[in-house]
């Protein structure tokens with residue numbers, strides 16, 4: 001199997017004996033992963049796409065299950081290794097061209113030897129172009145968002161509500177809870193600060209300064225996500241027990 005695959009401007013073009021399959025980056029692998037291969041299969045009449053559904057899901061899981069970009073770099077290298085160890089492509093040519101939008105851009109062309117190699121390459125280019133392929137934390141399914149900040153998908157999840165609506169509600173509840181925790185912190189901090197201003201000697205003042213420092217350090221850890229809301233509340237409760 002020798003197929004020409006090209007990448008430019010977030011587009012993948014696959015030339016087969018039937019014709020040229022043009023698809024926005026990420027959509028071929030995504031569609032196959034959800035069992036929607038009607039379009040792509042018309043360009044590959046000899047392939048059984050149910051064989052590739054597992055591969056597509058596995059690659060998506062490896063590359064896009066986390067938002068951490070360091071992990072995406074690792075996943076990119078993993079794809080590269082997979083293609084090379086399976087002798088996936090024999091040639092890669094990069095050349096400048098005038099792209100369909102009239103701008104000059106780079107066109108990367110590969111001659112690949114398997115359909116799996118196309119999936120790996122597509123995932124690599126999707127990582128390289130920061131295509132927002134995201135695993136929804138609510139329904140645990142992949143989707144392609146409209147921008148990189150997107151977190152939840154628009155699928156109907158329960159009672160006519162989408163994951164995004166459910167997610168927004170959850171994020172709001174988290175925020176309210178965090179605000180309540182911070183109000184608690186503020187109250188403890190203020191009372192301790194007041195105590196310090198009324199300290200009767202230098203030793204008491206030093207002790208209270210130390211306590212205020214400990215309080216602030218934990219506040220910073222909470223803000224940076226190093227300690228959870230629950231742990232911070234536990235700390236505050238214990239702290240106010242020892243200072244009262």
Ligand SMILES: [Zn+2]
Nearest residue numbers: 136139153163
């Ligand atoms: Zn979802």
